[in-house]
Amino acid sequence: MAWDVRGKTVVVTGATSGIGLEASAQLAGLGAAVTMVGRDPARTSAAAAEVTRRAGSAPVTTLLCDFASQAAIRRLASEIHERHDRLDVLVNNAGAVNKTRRVTSDGIEATFAVNHLGYFLLTNLVTDLLTRSAPARVVTVASVGHRAGTMDFDDLGYERGYSIMKAYQRSKLGNVLFAHELARRLADVGVTSNALHPGAVDTNIWSGAPLWARPIIALALRPFFISAERGGERITELVADPALEGVTGAYFEDGKRVEPAPLVRDQDLARRLWDVSEQLVGLGTHS
């Protein structure tokens, strides 16, 4: 049986494709009022139309945000506040890989900016709504790749030695550290924070791989991929499983609760990443 999400306000980022689209359809099908966040107007409308068609009568709305821009994330948070006086669930899911090193208009390496700082800034800007709506849930889509991630505060954006995987793994380690630190910070207010690896899922994210890697993915990995629908279910479970009431600071891989990388248990590291992230997005003592 599912936690009753009927009528609950759920925001899903990265809702235009892959597991975010599937989770949006599943949650709308359970009766949640889903706001699908996309960056491209046409893709976002098309995804919302698909979810509406698949889910029936549940109200589906859309908002736009390119998570590579902190100004856009601030606009998104303002629009969420304008539209909603409560927020029961935030699903941080929008993510990408970058074959070559790119720097955003805020001067930050794009993978870290979108995948980690995007989650961090949006969540912080809507924590008041989540707290007001307690019991509420934050679900952070990380990756098993976090296990290979490292955190070097002297060169967070890989000015030296950039590679697509190293940048991705660091951003995903950031996700799990963030989800755990958020759980600690919100422990007393009824907002849970958990992270997950959805499995290796057949989605558009793999089209961001370099040309040389694509045959390897197609031949060696794709046979083991799960469908986007199944990957979406992994998100839906964390949003709607009644057994997870009050469970916080947990990490799930392929649907099972497991220990994350040992680095994630380093609370000093998690606190330091939080402080540095605050500085990079202009929050906290710096706002």
Ligand SMILES: NC(=O)c1ccc[n+]([C@@H]2O[C@H](COP(=O)([O-])OP(=O)(O)OC[C@H]3O[C@@H](n4cnc5c(N)ncnc54)[C@H](OP(=O)(O)O)[C@@H]3O)[C@@H](O)[C@H]2O)c1
């Ligand atoms: N697929 C896997 O095997 C796998 C494994 C572990 C973790 N994950 C995680 O799952 C999450 C979803 O990925 P997916 O596999 O479903 O891939 P996907 O099909 O490529 O979906 C990614 C979503 O994120 C959005 N997005 C990317 N960059 C964005 C930006 N700058 N601003 C706003 N939205 C942006 C995409 O929007 P557009 O449609 O506009 O591109 C899309 O909606 C990611 O966080 C990824 O790290 C995936």
